[in-house]
Amino acid sequence: MSEALTKDLRDVANAQYAQFxxxxxxxxxxxxxxxxxxxxxxxxxxxxxxxxxxxxxxxKAAAGSLRAALFAEMQTTGQFEVEGNGIAASLRAGSTxxxxxxxxxxKAAHPDLYIPQPDKLDKARLTKMLKAIGSVPGVKLSTxxxxxxxxxx
Numbered sequence: 752m753s754e755a756l757t758k759d760l761r762d763v764a765n766a767q768y769a770q771f772x773x774x775x776x777x778x779x780x781x782x783x784x785x786x787x788x789x790x791x792x793x794x795x796x797x798x799x800x801x802x803x804x805x806x807x808x809x810x811k812a813a814a815g816s817l818r819a820a821l822f823a824e825m826q827t828t829g830q831f832e833v834e835g836n837g838i839a840a841s842l843r844a845g846s847t848x849x850x851x852x853x854x855x856x857x858k859a860a861h862p863d864l865y866i867p868q869p870d871k872l873d874k875a876r877l878t879k880m881l882k883a884i885g886s887v888p889g890v891k892l893s894t895x896x897x898x899x900x901x902x903x904x
Contacts, residue, residue, distance in 0.1 A: 759820065760817075760820050760821065760824060763816055764817060767812075767813040767816055767817065768813075771809040771812060771813055772809055772810065775802075775805055775810070776806060778802045778805065778806070779799070779803055779805075779806050781802075782795065782798045782799040782801075783799055783802075785798065785799075786798075786799050797901060800901055804901070821833070821840060826842065830842075877890065878892070
C-alpha cells in the first residue's frame, strides 16, 4: 500500500469525522440529554428522532466518501481485496449488459425481445375520481394506518 495513498485515506476519514460525524454525534448526545432531563420528554424526543436521522445521513455520506477513497486507492495500487476485522472489500468487474444504440433497428430485427407490459392503474387519478364522484364500480375509498411524520417547523 502506498504511503501517500494511506495518508489520503486517513485524511478522508479525519475530514469526515471532523466535519460531519462529530457534530452529528454531539447533536444526538445533546438531544438525548434533554430527553433524559425533561419533565415531559415528548418534545425533546422529537428533537432526538431528528438528531438520529441527521446522524444516520452523515454516517451514510461518510461511508460513501470512505468507500470511494478506498476504491480509488485499490485501483491505483492494484489491490483486489483488502481485509478488515471479519470483513473484506474487494474490487469486482462491472456487470455486462447490452446497451441499445438504435431502438428502431433493434425492434425491427428482433421484435421478440420486447415484452408486452400489463396495464397499470393510475391510483392518484382513481383516488381523485372517488373523492369527486363518490363511487366507482369495483373500488372503495379507504384510509391507511396512521403514521408519525417528523418535519421541520
